Amino acid sequence: MMPLQSVPCSAALCTLLLLTCAWLGWAEQCSTEPKLSKGRTMTRHSACKEAGRNFTFSDSWLKYHLHSPLTTWLLPALYSTVLLIGLPANALAFWVLAAKTKRCASTLFLLNLAGADLLFSLLLPFKISYHLLGNNWLFGDYACRALVTLFYGNMYSSILFLACISLDRYISLMHPFMRNGSRHVRQAVGICVGVWLAVGLGMSPLLSFPHSHHVPELNITTCHDILEPDTERDLAYYFLALVVLGFAVPFALITFSYSQMLVRLFLKGRRYGHMVRLLGLVLLVFTLCFTPSNVLLFFHYLQPQSEWHNRTYTWYVLALALSAFNNCLDPFIYFYVSRDFRARLREVPCCGRGNNKSSLGRTSEKLVLPQRSSEQSQP
Numbered sequence: 315m316m317p318l319q320s321v322p323c324s325a326a327l328c329t330l331l332l333l334t335c336a337w338l339g340w341a342e343q344c345s346t347e348p349k350l351s352k353g354r355t356m357t358r359h360s361a362c363k364e365a366g367r368n369f370t371f372s373d374s375w376l377k378y379h380l381h382s383p384l385t386t387w388l389l390p391a392l393y394s395t396v397l398l399i400g401l402p403a404n405a406l407a408f409w410v411l412a413a414k415t416k417r418c419a420s421t422l423f424l425l426n427l428a429g430a431d432l433l434f435s436l437l438l439p440f441k442i443s444y445h446l447l448g449n450n451w452l453f454g455d456y457a458c459r460a461l462v463t464l465f466y467g468n469m470y471s472s473i474l475f476l477a478c479i480s481l482d483r484y485i486s487l488m489h490p491f492m493r494n495g496s497r498h499v500r501q502a503v504g505i506c507v508g509v510w511l512a513v514g515l516g517m518s519p520l521l522s523f524p525h526s527h528h529v530p531e532l533n534i535t536t537c538h539d540i541l542e543p544d545t546e547r548d549l550a551y552y553f554l555a556l557v558v559l560g561f562a563v564p565f566a567l568i569t570f571s572y573s574q575m576l577v578r579l580f581l582k583g584r585r586y587g588h589m590v591r592l593l594g595l596v597l598l599v600f601t602l603c604f605t606p607s608n609v610l611l612f613f614h615y616l617q618p619q620s621e622w623h624n625r626t627y628t629w630y631v632l633a634l635a636l637s638a639f640n641n642c643l644d645p646f647i648y649f650y651v652s653r654d655f656r657a658r659l660r661e662v663p664c665c666g667r668g669n670n671k672s673s674l675g676r677t678s679e680k681l682v683l684p685q686r687s688s689e690q691s692q693p
């Protein structure tokens with residue numbers, strides 16, 4: 315079975331990769347002659363005309379976007395909040411899951427989700443410095459490629475692991491006979507490895523395109539905010555497919571599994587408050603964090619007009635910052651999903667008083683989870 319230590323090792327390797335790219339990379343030198351190109355975000359209006367007058371760079375939406383308080387103050391403030399809350403919360407959760415809880419399928423899924431969140435927290439200082447410096451990337455194109463790849467990889471790996479957790483809950487309630495102790499754990503290990511491989515392969519195309527772009531008028535180098543027309547065209551269908559396969563399909567699976575569980579509990583006349591809270595929390599993560607950014611990303615690439623193409627991107631970067639708050643909400647999912655996690659968390663001096671456990675919590679868990687032998691016990 316894959317050791318639990320492999321997840322922090324993977325996070326360390328990814329961080330080392332990003333730091334190595336930053337050390338080796340250098341900002342590409344571009345021609346000082348303004349180019350007429352429609353980037354992924356903004357349209358360079360250096361020499362075009364609009365409404366019968368010259369539309370200079372100083373009037374362009376690009377300059378407004380790159381100098382706006384939204385990108386230079388609000389975005390770093392949001393990312394800093396996620397870093398201050400998410401890093402200690404997920405580090406504590408990862409330690410409890412890796413060192414204190416039993417080795418079972420649910421623990422593996424939660425542990426990998428916590429590992430993905432930890433990796434994302436390690437990327438945030440690069441994002442924060444980029445925006446605080448006026449959207450100026452200092453670490454070269456290769457580091458920018460690595461940052462973009464890891465940033466999107468974290469989002470979709472979190473979505474996939476949330477789907478795995480939901481399906482595991484579904485199987486434990488609807489088909490408990492399918493859970494066969496150690497074999498189920500081995501299957502969970504294979505699923506986790508498969509998720510990471512799928513995310514790695516799915517994100518690999520992002521590494522093959524340049525994402526940094528020098529803006530001579532502002533003397534800055536952007537990272538993923540401006541793409542060349544050829545790059546944008548090549549990535550358009552890629553991002554559309556990524557939204558469908560990486561967000562829409564897992565969201566449909568989560569909605570199906572939890573709705574079936576609620577119907578099952580309701581028909582049997584059981585109390586289902588615990589399951590409702592868990593469902594509500596997962597749906598909150600998807601609705602607040604993942605849905606706005608993925609919907610805006612989808613419509614961003616469907617916009618034929620430059621003006622709306624640019625405006626949707628401005629909204630998208632804000633939604634992308636809000637999606638980072640899943641790192642702050644995921645520890646609550648660990649608390650609701652894993653009974654063992656709750657018990658072990660209370661043993662931590664800063665989080666509770668020993669092994670005390672409320673009778674209400676024990677009652678709700680018995681109603682939600684089917685009876686199992688000690689060998690098959692799940693958190």
